[in-house]
Amino acid sequence: MQIQKHVPNTITLLNLLCGCIALVFVSKADFMSGFAFVCLGIFLDFFDGFFARLFKVSSPLGLQLDSLADMVTSGVVPGYVMYLMLDRLTDNPYLPFVGFAITLGACYRLANFNIDTRQSDSFIGLPTPANALFFLSLPLVPEFELLQSIPFLVVLSLLSAFVMNAEIPLFSLKIKKFNFKDNLLQIVFLTLSLLLLVVFRFLGISLIIVMYVLLSVINNTVLKSKS
Numbered sequence: 001m002q003i004q005k006h007v008p009n010t011i012t013l014l015n016l017l018c019g020c021i022a023l024v025f026v027s028k029a030d031f032m033s034g035f036a037f038v039c040l041g042i043f044l045d046f047f048d049g050f051f052a053r054l055f056k057v058s059s060p061l062g063l064q065l066d067s068l069a070d071m072v073t074s075g076v077v078p079g080y081v082m083y084l085m086l087d088r089l090t091d092n093p094y095l096p097f098v099g100f101a102i103t104l105g106a107c108y109r110l111a112n113f114n115i116d117t118r119q120s121d122s123f124i125g126l127p128t129p130a131n132a133l134f135f136l137s138l139p140l141v142p143e144f145e146l147l148q149s150i151p152f153l154v155v156l157s158l159l160s161a162f163v164m165n166a167e168i169p170l171f172s173l174k175i176k177k178f179n180f181k182d183n184l185l186q187i188v189f190l191t192l193s194l195l196l197l198v199v200f201r202f203l204g205i206s207l208i209i210v211m212y213v214l215l216s217v218i219n220n221t222v223l224k225s226k227s
Contacts, residue, residue: 008052012065015044019073022136026081031139034077038136041073042129067110074128075110078135079103082157085139089150098154102135105161112165122172126163126213134209135160140202163213170216189215 018041026034048066052058082099090096106128118124138147146152171185192211196204 004055005057007055008048008057008062009065011044011048011051012062012069015041015048015066016069016072018044019069019077022073022077023080026077026084029084031081031136034081035136035140038073038077038132041069042132045070045073045129063114067114070110070128071107074132075103075106078132079106081135081139082153085147086150086153089148089153095150095154099157101157101161102131105164106131108161109164123170125166125168126160126170126209128164130209130212131160131164134206137202137205141206144203168213168216169220170212171219185215185219 018037022034022037022041025031025037045066048062052062079100079102082102083096084099086096086099109125109128116124138144141147171189173186173189189212193204193208196207196211198204200207
């Protein structure tokens with residue numbers, strides 16, 4: 001039991017290590033390796049909670065460690081990526097720091113998530129890992145012309161901080177009942193996501209995150225109209 005007690009926190013620390021390694025690669029403009037280590041960190045972020053529940057060793061320490069690790073992997077890294085993207089496009093020494101609005105938004109969301117009891121089965125506002133994947137995928141699609149627009153990147157950074165903390169309920173991807181009707185939205189989302197990845201590759205990742213938010217907004221509107 002003593003070994004099992006430390007497994008989730010060890011996985012969380014490995015998530016943090018992945019974030020630190022990703023930062024180093026991003027600083028060298030190796031965005032592909034940075035993307036890979038952020039993906040690995042997010043993968044580990046899922047399993048620390050899984051093993052904590054499996055071994056029944058959840059603790060306040062684990063909760064805090066999880067948020068601190070996510071702050072680097074899903075907060076600092078995407079903010080730094082946006083900083084570098086803006087820095088390449090302008091001679092203004094101050095403008096690129098707008099990219100760290102992503103980091104500030106992630107920090108606020110992670111702190112709020114720890115005290116918000118409404119987000120046990122689904123999310124309110126875009127989760128920081130999804131937001132990180134969105135921004136880490138952008139440098140991998142340099143042919144996308146909007147990514148050469150400073151106003152677009154600035155708005156994207158500020159919008160990111162807002163969407164992570166907005167009161168927007170996002171539908172859960174968990175399948176609770178094994179029937180088509182109750183999982184229609186999830187099935188549609190996963191099918192479209194696969195198509196976007198096949199057709200657009202790395203750009204598809206960003207499009208999937210946008211689609212997730214839009215489908216959630218549409219779903220919320222439909223549910224309100226029925227109530």
